[in-house]
Amino acid sequence: MTRIIESLADIAANYDALFCDLWGCLHNGIAPFPEAVAALRGFRAGGGKVVLLTNAPRPRHDVEVQLDGMGVPRDCWDVIATSGDSARLAMFQGAVGHDVHFIGEERDLTFFEPIHLLDPCPEVRRVPLTEATGIVCTGPQDPHADPSAYRGEFLYAKTKGLKLLCANPDIVVDRGHERIWCAGALAALYEEMGGESLYFGKPHPPVYDLARRRLADLGDSVPDSRILAVGDGIATDIKGALGEDIDSLFVTGGIAATETRTVTDPDPDALERYLAQEMVTSTYAIGKLR
Template sequence: MTRIITSLSEISAQYDALFVDLWGCVHNGVSALPDAVAALKDYRASGGKVVLVTNSPRPRAGVQKQLVAFGVPDDSWDTIATSGDSARSAMFRGVVGEKVWHIGYPDDERFFEPIGVVQNPVNVRAVPLEEAEGIVCTGPRDPLADPDDMRPEFLMAKQRGLKLLCANPDIVVDRGEQREWCAGALAQLYTDMGGESLYFGKPHPPIYDLARRRLSALGTDVPDNRILAIGDGVLTDIAGAMGEDIDSLFISGGLAAAETKTNSDPDPDALKDYLKREMSNPTYTIGFLR
């Protein structure tokens, strides 16, 4: 059974590194969450390393620019691992072919910029669905539209045997007070229709391998039992941590605030019922990162 805590400092001395989710934990899609920033600063001041592990389809540099815009200071983290970087590496290795049908926002085209870590990358280019060898999904065209609107195009893609590369496994996020669909909702639909979806963000192993490499690049070799994963998604952050056999801290005031009846702290009974329904077992739970 998860242990409810009221501050990161209660448990932080047990860990040398944090794998921290961004959306819903450090910012709300509009601005930084001050208590979370302060907690991460204090942790770093004690000698700990903070790896921001995000299912953003953006490259690391793009996420860093976004953090500046949201007011998340550079001294609250050490390095960043994005599902976008993990997925881009796979894309340029040719896992969905050279000619791809892209689903996403217009400014996601930076996803297709050359990446230096892949030797002999394939020449990936976006084409119409009728000409595609595979699909690259960085997000929905309209984050407020019903993912089911994609069903006719997905039926054609499935019939042609196209694989879908999902750059962000998240189903939904909350931008301020507005809930939006993510690429993971489209990938889930495609899979439910019988198509094949390839995932590279949480809870899947590739992004954790990337996070460990980014942590090691800081000159710090940290064993898994000294890493704590923090996030508000039981199906992504917590499931991924459980799969990697690392401890986790569930932020109940994010995506599951209503289900866990979290104001400042979660209601213990509501939290227990929610985790039982989701078959999730985070090591710790806190209302908000602080």
């Protein structure tokens, strides 16, 4: 049975590193959560390392700039691993060819900047769908619009046998009090229509390999048994931790607040029903990171 805890400090001594989600745990897309910042600071003060592991479809430098802009202090984390960097490496290595049709917002065009892990870095060209060897999706062009708007494009792409590279497996996130669609919703639709989607963020292994690499770059050799994954996404953060055999802390007050009846803490019965319904389990649960 999942253990409901009062604070990260209750279990911090059991771990040397955190793989901590961002949206819904550390911030709401607009501003940081003060209690979460304090919890991560406390973990680092005790000698722990904090890897911010995010399904953001952008290079880690862009995420750093975003965090600075919303006031997340740099002393509450050590390093960042993004699904964007994991997906970029696969793209430049030719996972969907080198003439790609791009689906995403203008701000995500940094996705196509050369990646330092490849020298020389192959060229990837953005082309119309009719000329493409594959699709790269960082998210819908309009995150408020229903993903079904892409059915026409996806039917054509499926007929051509194009693969879709999904840079963010999240289905939705909450920006403040507003729920918006992510690339995972489009990738799921493409699969439902018979197309093939390739995923590189949580819960899929490549982004965890990247997170371990980032952790090792800090000079620490941390076994998986001493890593705790923290997140509010049952199908991404918690399922991913299970797949990697890493302990997890489920933050129930994020996108699953209604299902777990979380006000301050999750309702124990509602939490267990939700976990059983999702066929996933977490080591611990907490209403919000604190």
